[in-house]
Amino acid sequence: MLTCTRNGCGQSYEETSNDAMACQYHPGRPVFHEGKKGWKCCDPRVHSFDEFLEIGGCKLGTHSSEPKHKDDPFKADLTKHDDVLPEPLKAPVPTTEGANAEKPQKPQAKYVVDEDPVGVQVEPGTKCKRNGCNAVYESAERSRGAEQCQFHPGEALFHEGTKGWACCKPWASDFEGFMQIKGCRRGQHLFVGTQPVKQAQTEKCRRDFYQLADDVVVSIYAKQIDREKSTVAIDSNTVDVHLVFGAGRIYNDTIQLHGSIDPSSSSYEFMSTKVEIRLRKADTVQWPALERDAESTQSLGQQL
Numbered sequence: 001m002l003t004c005t006r007n008g009c010g011q012s013y014e015e016t017s018n019d020a021m022a023c024q025y026h027p028g029r030p031v032f033h034e035g036k037k038g039w040k041c042c043d044p045r046v047h048s049f050d051e052f053l054e055i056g057g058c059k060l061g062t063h064s065s066e067p068k069h070k071d072d073p074f075k076a077d078l079t080k081h082d083d084v085l086p087e088p089l090k091a092p093v094p095t096t097e098g099a100n101a102e103k104p105q106k107p108q109a110k111y112v113v114d115e116d117p118v119g120v121q122v123e124p125g126t127k128c129k130r131n132g133c134n135a136v137y138e139s140a141e142r143s144r145g146a147e148q149c150q151f152h153p154g155e156a157l158f159h160e161g162t163k164g165w166a167c168c169k170p171w172a173s174d175f176e177g178f179m180q181i182k183g184c185r186r187g188q189h190l191f192v193g194t195q196p197v198k199q200a201q202t203e204k205c206r207r208d209f210y211q212l213a214d215d216v217v218v219s220i221y222a223k224q225i226d227r228e229k230s231t232v233a234i235d236s237n238t239v240d241v242h243l244v245f246g247a248g249r250i251y252n253d254t255i256q257l258h259g260s261i262d263p264s265s266s267s268y269e270f271m272s273t274k275v276e277i278r279l280r281k282a283d284t285v286q287w288p289a290l291e292r293d294a295e296s297t298q299s300l301g302q303q304l
Contacts, residue, residue, distance in 0.1 A: 004063040008039070008055065010134060013063045023064070024057035024227070030175050032158055042224065044246060049156040056224040056246035060272060111153035111167060113185075114193045122191045129190045131156070131165065132183040137191050149190070150183035203251045205243070209290045216261070216287060218277040222251060225270055232268040232277060236260050239277060258287040 001012045006025035013022060028041025030052075036045040042058035116122075126137040130151035137143045154167030156178075164171035168184035209218045222243055229244040237260055243251040257279070265280035281287075 002065040005066060006064055008057040018063050020062055021060050023061050025059060026057050027059050054246045054248065056226055058224055113153050113187065114190055114195050115188065116190055116192045117194060120192050126191045129193060133189065135189055143189055146188060147186045149187050151185060152183050153185050201249045203245060203249050205251050211287060213284055214281055216279045216281060218290065219274050221274045223273055227270050232275065234263045234266045236263055256291050256293055258289050258292045259285065
């Protein structure tokens, strides 16, 4: 198995299945400005580093395992961001009386390290949630070792053009170097955790439809869809749509269809800017609206 090195991807893949739609990545460089983080190639901006890593790629293409070089045009140049951390407190100048006194030891920061509950079920392919670890769950025998995970318990810090972790000393001047800083602590992987799950942010997406003699075609306009986590369930009278975006955003919709359809002859497709759902009618009667409880003001499907 190879690992994709494109920005925002990092998935494992095989060349036999590496087609033109396999990789969802960012062609642009990371942008950190006034406390917000994102990618130059697309619009989403978030505040935390974890949310930044979850922003889905805005372009589709083939996976690539080529290492990034110093002259890589997509290499991050983060020396001009405006994130400013508080200046460290200066140690007081010792007086003559205390010059020979023993200097107090600086207390080390304590980090709360979450752990998976004993016996919790994990889906194969789930990524480790710890900072600095890119492992994915395979099985209990192969993914539950006591010292398998090498991670950073502290948060990411960006200060005056340098990048690092609050829990250890190594710092880097560019984003690629920062991502390669090895974790300073070892332990078990964290695939589920016990911390409260952050509530997903519900998105609003534009939806329209048109109809042919035999089909009704529904379009839901959305970008940066996570195709692996998104689902479209087609029944004889309803369509359930669940779309997942980066940074914890979702879109849910249940369409109560005006007429009956044949689910076995219906289909859907994720495109770069929308989801297209093609529904095969059970008969050739024209629908006056997409949903049976739609308002009278809803636009009628166009008979073609």
